[in-house]
Amino acid sequence: MSPNLQPGEKRIIAQFHDESCFHANEFKSSACIMHMAKVIHDARKVIFPGASGDSWWDTQQLLVQVDTAMDIFDATHPDCQALFIFDQSSAHGNGGKQRKQKDTIIPCTNPTISMCGKPQKMTNENGEAKGLQAMLEERGFDMKGMRAKCTPICPFENDRCCMAHLLSRQDDFVNQISMLEAAIINRGHLCLFLPKFHCELNPIEMYWGYAKYHYCEVFKATFAEAKQTTIQSLDACPVETIRRFINRKILKVFLGSLSLKEPKSVEI
Secondary structure (H helix, E strand, O other), rough: OOOOOOOOOOOOEEEOOOEEEEOOOOOOOOEEEEEEEEEOOHHHHOOOOOOOEOOOOOOOHHHHHHHHHHHHHHHOOOOOEEEEEOOHHHHHHHOOOOOOOOOOOOOOOOOHHHHOOEEOOOOOOOOOOHHHHHHHHHHOOOOOOOOOOOOOOOOOOOOOOHHHHHOOOOOOHHHOOOOOHHHHOOOOOEEEEOOOOHOOOHHHHHHHHHHHHHOOOOEEEHHHHHHHHHHHHHHHOHHHHHHHHHHHHHHHHHHHOOOOOOOOOOOO
C-alpha cells in the first residue's frame, strides 16, 4: 500500500544498522574473529580484527560505511528519505578521541543569569583544552569540594555529584549531536537511536540469528573457508524472511504498547 503523502512530503524508509562477530571454526569451537557491519547489502563491511589484522570497528569506519549507504539509497530511492536506525554502541555516540571542544555559547538555562548568552572558549590562550573546573567556574558554578568524576559511575538521578556529570547536563552539551547524526542530517536523511534494550526492537538481530545458524551448520577447516562461509551465510536469508522479521518486531512493539508492558514481555 502506497502512503498518502502531502505536498512536499517524502516516503520514509527505515534502514537498520548493527554489527556482529562471526568466529572462524564456529562449528563447535572458536578462533579468529570476523566483524560484520551491515546496513544494506552493497554497504556491507567485513573486517578481520586482531593483533595482526584490521583495527576494531570505530566511528571513522562507520562514517565511511554510512556515507556509502546514503549514496546507494539516494540512487535507488531518489524521491524518498532514509531513516537510519542504530543501537547504543560507543561508535555511534558523541564521544571519541577529540579532546578540544569547540567554542560555545552559555545557554539561557544557566543558573547564573549574568552569564547566560555569553560566548565561552573551550581552550586556553596557549591552545590547551580547559579543565572541567575552569569551564564550570566560568559559568558561575561553585566547584568547592566537588570531585572531577565519579567512580565507577554517577549515582542515579543526581545532577551535582561530580564536575563531569554537571557539565554534561548543561543544555549546550546535551544538545550536541554526534558526528554520525550530523553526517546523516546534512545529507537530508533522518537518524534514530534505539534504547538500551535494542535487541528487542531491532529486526536485524533476527537476521544475525538466521545467518549464524546457517554459518554454524557448515564445517570449516580453514580461515579462508570461514570467510567464504560467512558471506554465503549472510546472503542466505531471503528478502521475504527479512520482511517478516521486520513485521514481527513492529507487531511485538505495538502489542507491548497496548498492554503497557515492555516489548520483551510480549510473546508472539
